[in-house]
Amino acid sequence: MTRPFSSLAEFRALLSAAPSLDSEAKAGAEERNGQLTKPPGALGRLEDLAIWYASWRANPRPSIENPQVIIFAGNHGVCARGVSAFPPEVTVQMVANFEHGGAAINQLSKAFGADMSVVSLSLDTPTADFTTAPAMTEDEVVDALVAGWTAVKDTSDLLVVGEMGIGNTTAAAAVAAALFGGDAADWTGRGTGVDDEGLNRKTSAVADGLALHADVIADPLEALRCLGGRELAAMAGAIARARNLRIPVILDGFICTASAAALECAVAGSLDHTVAGHVSAEGAHAKLLAHLKKAPLLNLGLRLGEGSGAALAIGVLKGAIACHSGMFTFAEAGVSDA
Template sequence: MSFTTLAEFRAILNDMPVADEEARAGAEARNGQLTKPPGSLGRLEDLAIWYAGWRGDAKPVLQAPQIIIFAGNHGICAQGVSAFPPEVTAQMVMNFQAGGAAINQLAKAFGAKMDVHALALETPTADFTKDAAMSEAEVVAALMTGWNAVDASADLLVTGEMGIGNTTSASAIVAALFGGAAAEWTGRGTGVDDAGLAIKIRVVADGLARHADVLDDPLQVLRCLGGRELAAMAGAIARARHLRIPVILDGFICSAAASVLEMAVTGTLDHAVAGHISAETAHGMVLKNLGKEPLLALDMRLGEGSGGALAIGILQGAIACHTGMSTFSEAGVAAG
């Protein structure tokens, strides 16, 4: 399946598969028979049942997680919104490819396949205070990059990003989607000082004003205020839903990209859980709007998919208990 316009992509979002209710019910029934007091594994029980429903198996296994990192550059960097120069994006892509970044270590730790996609780093998006960040052809191409990056044999997806300036883009997106002043949604990102934060807030506010006529359409919000790596994450998360592959969302930037899907078609993120709540100021507000309770809270703000990757271990533990534990009858233990 492919798409060549945002209208075609929207049509795909409106025709996505749903979880397998029979598998979910079977997993719930099995959970009630396992050798433990009811509810004693807390949210792990809910996670296993949720995962079972999307995988269509009441007794699922998780053995092929995929992590995909998308990288893009942003025209707004020329306004001084980041503590780092845009050249760092390409340098970090090389570090990912060489296996030297934090996300590489987490992928190894949890047995995840990791892929890296750099999206036209030599051609930053337009400065969204002056023009749309991307043309329709450009945003569709980025969405398709994400869509095609998902391995159909994966049984879990985490998407991450690298892109100097992308917390500013993410802030503009969520401000447009959820409303409120630019300052409410804009944080320090890579660690800008007060002067840098003031620049970011101004840039977000200017972007919202410049594109006010399209802010009622989430896909146009992505086109006008987003970045290629954010669009690619959205495309990958949508493809995972199409394939019934559960998703663990990473931090603020990933959640902003995912929010576009949910605001475009309510329920599109039913196959996704929040891996963590990051230290970026507005991330908790985004998760609240999405109705997602984070699995971890470790004050992380690295990006790269790192918080989502760490949460793979939580989901692995939930599924290992659900599928590997004996029932009371199997163990010969008297039920309470």
Template sequence: MKAPFTSLAGFRAVFETLPERDSAAVEAATARNEQLTKPKGALGRLEELAIWYAGWQGDGRPELKRPQVAIFAGNHGIAARGVSAFPPEVTVQMVANYRAGGAAVNQLCKVAGASLTVVELDLDRPTGDFTEVPAMTEEDLVAALAAGWEAVDVEADLLVVGEMGIGNTTAAAAIAAALFGGSAGEWTGRGSGVDGAALEGKTLVVAQGLERHAEALSDPLEVLRRLGGRELAAMAGAIARARVGRVPVILDGFICTSAAAVLHRITPAALDHAVAGHVSAEGAHSAVLKQLGKEPMLSLGMRLGEGTGAIVAINILRSAVACLSGMATFAEAGVSAG
């Protein structure tokens, strides 16, 4: 579906009339859950997740058939400052690996029964070094938001977004610090594995970016434009498209959640359709989740990004939906209710 905006003003307008979840479906799912052959609340958070999913699918007895994983790849000017343990050319190489089926995300998509979409975003044209200039022009940002919007499959009944881009944990740290306050050191982590002097240098890059653009950081879309990257913007665009289409979203790790936080800053209702798949080993991820009010489903020490933690969580949600929709009620099973 072609994006309905051609400017940042047009993208902002998307959030002025967001659809609500289907209250009748929530009521029907809640009523059914109360009658299933189990003690009340015995399935714990699975019950809550199933009812949440039912509300956004508009069906009190929902099914999860067509999950989509969309990975966006972009290159960053700040990568030249040594903020990652890997060189910038790895972005292109990993995109080839996704297309060849050799990455972790490919294997996890198979297990989760999810389709995989890979979108390359001007890999031969890195963003600007945000310590010196804005990472993107307004035209660049709008194009990346639109690429994310248009990557969402209109038939999908669940969306996970992931990313690939050497240097993008640095961009995510800068975005989180700009949106939520605090020092660069509070938000900057090891990312691909930097430590010692390299981590200090990465933290300095974040601090310099925040200082360079301080006058514009009250506007969340300016935060994204000045400190982000094309793949972060595309993730935000895809999540926004899912919100408008009432497609449930499972959020991945620190980079994905920092991109989503931009939408939350526009309006908190922008992420009502999203749950957190996991909390990653990247230290600041839990702090972003706390700011968003999202409780992660899983804590597995993962820090790969690429959507992987959220993809693992797809099967948790599948289990929740299967129990709500497939279990017999007491009346159906001829079992005496307590």
């Protein structure tokens, strides 16, 4: 694939030019839903999900055959501030676990028939500590966005993106605070399970990063560059590419949602092709979803990351599509709809 963009300005232009849903397919799906052998609204949100999915796939009676899960991994310089309960070496070790099929996301991807891959992003070169410098240069953040963009297969019909990166809840908290305001403490949680002292260090790091980059982070893409990480940028790039291809996306937890929020804040409507797979146990995730007006499909107390909650929600969406496309209409079943 030819390099799709070479600057944040070019990436922003692609966001602005992204296609919309197919209104004809939406109308056809709504019409079909009204004729299925059930009382109106009896399947609740499953009906809305099926119509939403059909609208983006330009098919009023779609199926899900090729779901894709991509895990992006990156390391963070802010870990030097003692913001995680685990050392940065764990990122590399977990990537090996993904590659050998031993993680939760491997099992969930397999359970729901998803093709899963892992993309490592310069793990031997952590981003800069965002409390002392921008996390990434423009070239670095663009490289990460491109890595996400090019990882999406054009044959996929559903996308889940996840992440692995020790320290990335700190980066996500900083990005969320830059996008939506509030104090650092409003967005900073315990992540991998830090104690009170660790939480104080995380909160201080987020506050310091916000103060250092205050002059530029009103621009959402600059917030992603200065405060985020390679895996956050790659997830954003993949979500944007999915929109370009009209591939629906299920968002994962706090880190994925913070990454996606940068797109929505940069160009309104950039997340219309997405749904929230779940609300995680990371405290600020529910607040982030509220800002984005995304109602989660699941609430199971998950806080693992790595795309796990979104992958689990593939089953919900598959159920919605199976009912929508597989049920008989009243006419087909010979049942009176009076």
